[in-house]
Amino acid sequence: EQKTRDERVELPRPSIDTGMGLERLSALLQGTHDNYETDLFKSLIAAIVEETGVEAEGKFKASNRVIADHLRASSFLIADGVLPSNEGRGYVLRRIMRRAMRHVELLGVKEPMMYKLFPALEREMGQAYPQLGQAGELITETLKGEEIRFRKTLKRGLKMLGDESGDLKAGDKFSGDVAFKLYDTYGFPLDLTQDALRARDIAVDTDAFNAAMEKQKATARAAWSGSGEAATDTIWFDVKDEVGATDFLGYDTEKSEAVVKAIICNGDRCDAINAGDEAAIVTNQTPFYGESGGQVGDRGEIVFGDTVFKVTNTQKKLDNLFVHMGTVESGKLSVGDPVEMRVDHAGRSGTRQHHSATHLLHEALRIVLGTHVAQKGSLVEPDRLRFDFSHPKAMDRDELLRAQEIANRVVQQNSPVSTRLMGVDEAVEAGAMALFGEKYGDEVRVVAMGEGLPEQDGKAAYSLELCGGTHVNRTGDIGLLTVTSESATSSGVRRIEALAGNAARAYLEERDRQIRDIADSLKVAPGKVKDRVGNLLEERKKLEQELAAARKKLALAGPGSGEGDDIEEINGVRFMARVLEGIHPKELRGLMDDAKKKLQSGIIVLIAVNEGKAGVSVGITPDLTDKYNAVDLVKIAAAAVGGKGGGGRADMAQAGGPDGGNSRAAVEAVHKALSG
Structure with missing residues (x-):
């Protein structure tokens, strides 16, 4: 350690940091001093050249190297469960991917390309790192989707960048405020702005950029601190320093005795609370589960003699401080009181069922969709579960x-659910799934469920996960699992919602009741509902077609009994106009074609009035388009019904307006224009 120019503290074991990482060692063994001349990068760069047709030389040398390096980094991050986002490690991944994609664009490639390079990476590294192959579909879909989105961002950003920097010359500085606007509004990272301007020897005013960034953060901090959350959160540090961590007893019991150690009222410490008071209570031990890992906190009661504190939620602060939120229903509760803690049994039972069902569903998805499936979030409540997982596209009905x-x-196996404490490395080596990004201590709780299925290639346990939540004793206690929906939450992340136990049974009973009610209405057996509905839809389709044909025939039949009694002549040109009540504007095009055939030569105005609004169509037969323009005439008609503009061709144009009551005035307006 160099303390001053003349004073240095020697290392206990003097050594030299050579920086001899794996890549440098590989380079030396292959007789080069350049990491990018090793076999790994040479093959990746060769694949890039093959895709782009641009040799990795001269000014394009750096772009090829950036793409190769960032492709590798991005693929491994995605395989480890990281997906591009706007915060945390997901934002780091997005920046890496977008820098590479910018260099793809610099090579003149106009379509997504990076996903096409993944097979070359897998060939080089897949044998040593099999997780690349396992997550291959997720990696390629993520790379492709991100590059499609980024190209839209790049197009907008480069246009603004060009507009704002057009007058700058070499040596000038680009506005940091504009660079921040590009970042904040268009998602255009600072390093991309710098990359784009570097070729012109223009720097970015990073001081102004950072100042704008800090100003935005200060505004956000001010808004947050004003909410009162910050003051409340700091209290828990003091409470934990004073009373210590809470002992959690909830894996083995739903009731226990405890002592009140601290009470928080309105964000401050207090000594006692009375009936009607809302507060947060900390005890020395508790059977109440504190909200974490997607599982909601327990509800229940804290009782002291005639005093009842209703717990509406339990939260876990600072890892192991359990905080019971609620209201005093009766009596008085003070710090130091010995109390009885009672967890709501029905709520806890439902939560256990849904949490265990989540583990079974997670493994089932990995069997059906592939081992790239990884948990991205969950919510476990007494009456439902929600499970977010990595997968690039929607699941079809058969997969669900x-x-x-x-x-x-596995529920029907009714096999025991076992838990044991293990070291993290030992647990992962045994096959337990750990959630990427979660923090685990030296010792973890491993939950095993079910007996391995034939689809799992000899696995002893169906599911093995690191988990601190509460679970059923046997898989049969789950009762039943039914999936109610599947949807997208973000790019590359899907969401399944499902029900277990009594909630699933009630849901299916309600569905059955609805089917039976429908069957009664249709006067068929429940098993025939599908066929009957199909027949009704087919009948409806035919009736709609017949109705449309009848309307069309009626619309062109004219108000009188004669064929041409609504056709008049204006300045030697035949003119036909109709106001059609109850006709949808989208039907006007077909009606206009038929009207032209009927009229043969002339100008036609058709106005469809539907739900008080007017759709206007003006048609002109081919022999008159050199004298009259349908677009000009339709604008005149549209103005009369409160519309603006109109569009189309010289022989046919359409417009609309909100005032269908003025349809006759619209016809008169066109008539007047032709007469003049």
Whole structure:
């Protein structure tokens, strides 16, 4: 350690940091001093050249190297469960990907390309790192989707960058405020702005950029601190320093005795609370589960003699301080009181069922969709579960049914659910799934469920996960699992919602009741509902077609009995106009074609009035388009019904307006224009 120019503290074991990492060692073994001349990068760069047709030489040398390096980094991050986002490690991934994609664009490639390079990376590294192959579909879909989105961002950003920097010359500085606007409004990172301007020897005013960034953060901090949350959160540090961590007893019991150690009222410490007071209570030990890992906090009661404190939520602060939120229903509660803690049994039972069902569903999805599936979030409540997972596209109905069927097979095994404490490395080596990004201590709780299925290639346990939540004793206690929906939450992340136990049974009973009610209305057996509905839809389709044909025929039949009694002549040109009540504007085009055939030569105005609004169509037969323009005439008609503009061709144009009551005035307006 160099303390001053003349004073240095020697290392206990003097050594030299050579920086001899794996890549440099590989370079030396292959007789080069350049990491990019090793076999790994040479093959990746060769694949890039093959895709782009641009040699990795001269000014394009750096771009090829950036793409190769960032492709590798991005692929491994995605394989480890990181997906591009606007915060945390996801934002780091997005910046890496977008820098590479910018260099793809510099090579003149106009379509997404990076995903096409993944097979070359897998060939080089897939044997040593099999997780690349396992996550291959997720990696390629993520790379492709991100590059499609980025090209839109790049187009907007480069246009603004060009507009704002057009007058700058070499040596000038680009406005930091504009650079921040590019970042904040268009998602255009600072390093991309710098890259784009570097070729012109223009720097970015990073001081102004940072100042704008800090100003935005200060505004956000001010808004947050004003909410009162910051003051409340700091209290828990003091409470934990004073009373210590809470002992959690909830894995083994739903009731226990405890001592009140601290009470928080309105963000401040207090000694006692009375009936009607809302507060947060900390005890020395508790059977109440504190909200974490997607599982909601327990509800229940804290009782001291005649005093009842209703717990509406339990939260976990600072890892192991359990905080019971609620209201005093009766009596008085003070710090130091010995109390009885009672968890709501029905709520806890439902939560256990849904949490265990989440584990079964997770493994079922990995069997059906592939091992790239990883948990991205969850919510476990007493009456439902929500599970977010990595997958690039929507699941079809067969995939959902198969995943549901697999999970219910394990429920029917009624096999014991076991938990044991293990070291993290030991647990992962045993095959336990750990969630990427979660923080684990030296010792973790491993939950095993079910017996391995034939689809799992000899696995002893169906599911093995690191988990601190509460679970059923046997898989049969889950009762039943039914999936209610599947949707997208963000790019590359899907969401399944499902029900277990009594909630699933009630849901299916309600569905059955609805089917029986429908069957009664249709006067068929429940098993025939699908066929009957199909027949009704087919009948409806035919009736709609017949109705449309009848309307069309009626619309062109004219108000009188004669064929041409609504056709007049204006300045030697035949003119036909109709106001059609109850006709949808989208039907005007077909009606206009028929009217032209009927009229043969002339000008036609058709106005469809539907729900008080008017759709206007003006048609001109081919022999008159050199004298009259349908667009000009339709604008005149549209103005009369409160519309603006109109568009189309010289022989046919359409417009609309909100005032269908003025349709006759619209016809008169066109008539007057032709007469003049």
